[in-house]
Amino acid sequence: MMVPESHPRYKSLLNRDRIVEAFESGVLAKGGMIAHGRGETFDYLIGESTTDAALNSIKVSAALLVLAENPVISVNGNSVALAKDEFVELAKELNGKIEVNLFYRTTEREEKIKDVFESDINGGIVLLGIDNADKQIPGIDHLRGKVSESGIYTSDVVLVPLEDGDRAEALVKMGKTVIAIDLNPLSRTARKSTISIIDELTRCIPLITEYVREYKKMDRAELLKIVENYDNEENLRNILNLISKRLTSVDLI
Ligand code: ATP
Ligand code: MG
Structure with missing residues (x-):
């Protein structure tokens, strides 16, 4: 679908298009579309812009990534669909490591995602988690717990957009600094x-x-x-306060 740039929901519609395309090409699982919808709802609640609290956690995350010895960016179907090039840009400023981490892992989806990154692999990106995911996150079931040795398994800082709560918690238990990107301040991922x-x-x-x-x-x-x-708890409280203030003072007309 062609979305006119003048449309008031241009960005949101563009993202929806990308999600639908990724589903049709096999990069995204059906569940990924539902996750996207949940995200859109929370984006309305925070006002569809980067809040001061988010900016603070962005700065802290950037500092942690620069300080890290083995930072790894973990990607899934949604993140590849929406921001593949942006992740590549970020990885290039770090050690180039991007690890594919799928909730619904199938060989077909792995291969599709590998294809999406093909030109970046030649351009210095190290794509992990597909051919070499032979380590396991303790306490997570086999397919969802698969990680690569030189990537997430030995990382000190992991950036996990849209991670599920279980894995985020297990990664923290492994001693890693886990940076989540998640529009829902109440999700287990955000809290863990x-x-x-x-x-x-x-x-x-x-x-x-x-x-x-x-x-x-x-x-x-x-x-x-x-x-x-x-303080992450304070960060989440700040966002929840902002949402409740917005809900009582927002201009409806
Ligand atoms: P929990 O974290 O509580 O265990 P979950 O991870 O199983 O829940 P999902 O709906 O699968 O729940 O997770 C998807 C998360 O990703 C949602 O919290 C949603 O707000 C968030 N999300 C979806 N799209 C985006 C996006 N574009 N940017 C940031 N966050 C997003
Ligand atoms: Mg989650």
């Missing part, structure tokens, strides 16, 4: 992760990349200052 960016994927990834570029010029002591007082 170390840092939860309550923002829309396509809006916040370019911002993370921008801060990573800036922070790469800073020394460790300065970066540690950015991350030191972060």
Whole structure:
């Protein structure tokens, strides 16, 4: 579908198109479409823009990614459908590692996603989690727990857009710093992760990349200052307060 740029819901419709296309091409599972709808609802509630609280967690996340020894960006069908190029840009500023992590893992879907990244693999991206996912996250069932040795398994910081709550929790238990991107501040993922960016994927990834570029010029002591007082529970409370204030004061007409 061609969406005219002048349409008031242009961005949202464009994202829907990408989701539908990804489903039709086999990159996205049916459940991924439902997850997208849940995200859209929460985006209305936060006002469809990056809040101050989200910006703060974006900055802290960028600093943690720069400080990390083995940062890994985990992607699934939704994230590939919506922001593949944005993830590649971010990975290139780090160590190039992107790991495919699917809730509904099938060989067919793995191959489809590999195809999507083909030109990036030649351009310096290390795509993990398909041919080499021979390690297991403790406590997670076999297919969902598959990770690669040089990627998520040995990572110290993992960026997980739209992760499911179980895996986020298991990754934290493994001692990793888990940065989730999730529009729902009440989800288990948002509550169990170390840092939860309550923002829309396509809006916040370019911002993370921008801060990573800036922070790469800073020394460790300065970066540690950015991350030191972060409190994720406070972050989630700030977002919930913002939503409740919006709901009682929003202009309806
Ligand atoms: P829980 O985290 O409570 O275990 P879940 O992970 O099983 O729940 P899903 O609906 O599968 O629940 O998760 C999808 C999550 O991704 C939702 O919380 C939704 O708000 C979020 N989401 C969907 N699309 C986007 C997007 N474009 N950007 C950011 N978050 C999104
Ligand atoms: Mg979740």
